[in-house]
Amino acid sequence: MLGLGAWRARNRPAANAVLPLPIGEMGWQLTDHRGRTVRPADWLGRPAMVFFGFTWCPDVCPTTLSAISGWLEELGTEADRLIVALISVDPERDTPEVLADYVGNFDPRIVGLTGPKAQIARAADDFRVIYRKVPRDDGDYTMDHTAGVFLFHADGRFANIVDFHEDRRFAVPKIRRTLS
Amino acid sequence: MKHLILTTALLLSAPAAFACEAVTVGDLTIQHAWSKATIGADRPAAFYVGITNSGSSDDALVGISTPAAGMSMLHETVVTDGVASMPHAMRVPVPAGQTVQLAPGGYHGMLMVLTAALKEGDRFPVTLTFEKAGEVTTDVDVLPLRSEGPDCADAGQ
Ligand SMILES: [Cu+2]
Numbered sequence: 001m002l003g004l005g006a007w008r009a010r011n012r013p014a015a016n017a018v019l020p021l022p023i024g025e026m027g028w029q030l031t032d033h034r035g036r037t038v039r040p041a042d043w044l045g046r047p048a049m050v051f052f053g054f055t056w057c058p059d060v061c062p063t064t065l066s067a068i069s070g071w072l073e074e075l076g077t078e079a080d081r082l083i084v085a086l087i088s089v090d091p092e093r094d095t096p097e098v099l100a101d102y103v104g105n106f107d108p109r110i111v112g113l114t115g116p117k118a119q120i121a122r123a124a125d126d127f128r129v130i131y132r133k134v135p136r137d138d139g140d141y142t143m144d145h146t147a148g149v150f151l152f153h154a155d156g157r158f159a160n161i162v163d164f165h166e167d168r169r170f171a172v173p174k175i176r177r178t179l180s
Numbered sequence: 181m182k183h184l185i186l187t188t189a190l191l192l193s194a195p196a197a198f199a200c201e202a203v204t205v206g207d208l209t210i211q212h213a214w215s216k217a218t219i220g221a222d223r224p225a226a227f228y229v230g231i232t233n234s235g236s237s238d239d240a241l242v243g244i245s246t247p248a249a250g251m252s253m254l255h256e257t258v259v260t261d262g263v264a265s266m267p268h269a270m271r272v273p274v275p276a277g278q279t280v281q282l283a284p285g286g287y288h289g290m291l292m293v294l295t296a297a298l299k300e301g302d303r304f305p306v307t308l309t310f311e312k313a314g315e316v317t318t319d320v321d322v323l324p325l326r327s328e329g330p331d332c333a334d335a336g337q
Contacts, residue, residue, distance in 0.1 A: 055219070058226040058291075059257050060264045062216055063284040066326050101219050105325040130263050137268070138251045138292040140224075147264035164259050165285060 018128055023048065023156035026126035028119050030087065033099035033112035038085075040126075040156075047159075047178045048083035048152040052129050052145050054090035055102040060147055061086075064164065068149065069107035071172050078179060079109065087123050088114040089131035089145045151178045199323075199330035205316035207235025208274065210308060213320040214330050215291070217300045225249070225298050227289030227306055227320060228329065232279040240271040241280075243309040246320075250293030252306075257285055266290070271311065284328065298322045 026040035049068070053061035065086070072079045086103065088094035091114050094102075099112030114120070124131055131145040147164035151174060159178045162171045202211040213229040227246075233239055244252045254269040272287050274280050282288050289306065298304075302322040309315050321330060 056223050058216070058218075058224045059255070059266060059284060059288050062226075062325055063328075066284070066328050069326060070328075105219075134265065136224075136292065137253065140292065142224075142266070144263055144265040146262050147259055148262050163262070164264060 020127040020150055020152075020158045022158060023152050025156075026123070028115070028123035028126060030113040030115040030119055030123065031096050033096050033103055033114075035096050038111075038113060043083050043152075044156050045154055046081050046083050047154045048085065049149060049175065049178075050083075050085045050087065050127065050152070051147075051149040052087050052089050052124070052127070052131065054088050054143050054145070055094050055098055056090060056140075057143065060164070064147065064149065065103075065106045065110065067168070067171070068110065070168060071175060072107045072109055074168070074172050075175060075179075079175070082109070082175070082179060084110045086110060086112050087120070087127075088112065089120060089124070089129075089143050091115060091117055091120050151175060153178060199321040200332035201319075203316055203318045205310070206239075206313035207237075208233055208239065208310060208313050208316070210316060210318050212330050212332060213306060213318045214327070215298055215304075215320050215322050216327060217302075217322050217325045218294065218298045219325070221294040221297045223294075225291040225294060226284070227252075227291055228282045228284065229289075229306075229308070229318065229320075230279060230281050230283075231274050231308075233274045233276055236276050237312065238276050239274045239313055240311045241274060241282075241308055242271045242311050244289045244306055245309075246291060246304060246306040248295055248298070248304040248306075249291035250295070252289060252291050254287065255290040256287050274310070300324050 023040045029039050032038050094114045103110050103112045129146040134142050149162040151159040153159050160174050199214045202209050209232040211230045215227050218225050255266040256269040257266045303319050305317050306320050307317045
């Protein structure tokens with residue numbers, strides 16, 4: 001809901017409200033799991049694969065990261081040019097150090113990004129991603145969030161989405177088309 | 181022959197071998213119980229298992245419990261308009277003659293308030309409660325966080 005509120009406040013044209021902005025028109029600034037600052041312009045010139053999640057997530061996020069690791073292995077060195085980024089929707093818990101511990105379990109090409117709440121909200125707006133905090137029965141909380149994986153061309157144009165339950169047979173060709 | 185030797189070698193070395201063993205209660209066979217390793221004990225874990233009902237009447241999984249977690253419940257990951265959430269599942273139907281999987285991206289046992297981090301190679305018991313068949317306890321193998329399930333010779337996944 002945070003993301004949606006910020007989106008309304010800036011009152012951008014609603015025409016493309018469901019598709020991510022081109023990367024070149026995005027305005028976030030985040031920190032990667034190695035502590036380096038990352039801005040959208042840093043990605044231009046390389047195709048990108050971006051998804052949202054959080055490290056306290058027991059099912060959806062490790063499942064997505066396992067799938068992505070499998071796709072990257074299948075693509076091999078072909079995917080070395082690809083930017084692969086997980087943006088945390090839970091910056092309260094996901095510091096760069098926490099993200100480093102987490103992404104270390106998957107393909108080394110996957111980068112974890114986090115930042116101040118306002119920058120996460122900005123990124124979610126730019127990607128048209130929804131996320132919300134949900135209280136859990138044990139007093140802790142979990143996050144609902146958009147589960148698709150976004151693909152962008154090297155010039156920053158949005159290319160495609162790989163849905164959460166999409167088969168590898170369809171996902172890998174989609175990525176390959178973005179790489180060419 | 182080469183394949184056979186390879187399979188045997190894998191079975192000997194794979195920590196997942198126990199997940200391939202089955203336990204039964206009434207007409208139900210419980211197999212492939214596994215969990216993903218967790219980073220620390222603060223995070224929840226997910227529990228996965230396959231349940232085959234070879235009987236002629238429907239049953240349902242209605243609860244799970246384990247000494248490995250202070251609170252366990254059944255969840256179902258659902259994606260609505262592209263947004264993933266995991267509501268509590270009151271019961272997981274196990275229809276007669278069918279196999280139901282608690283598997284990544286769908287039904288799972290949600291293990292909260294872990295007593296200790298789940299480490300790759302660990303095993304812990306989980307008790308499943310069924311509407312009709314009653315209770316049964318199975319051992320759960322902890323696989324790497326990246327795992328997509330145990331590698332069983334019968335390809336039960
Ligand atoms: Cu859950």
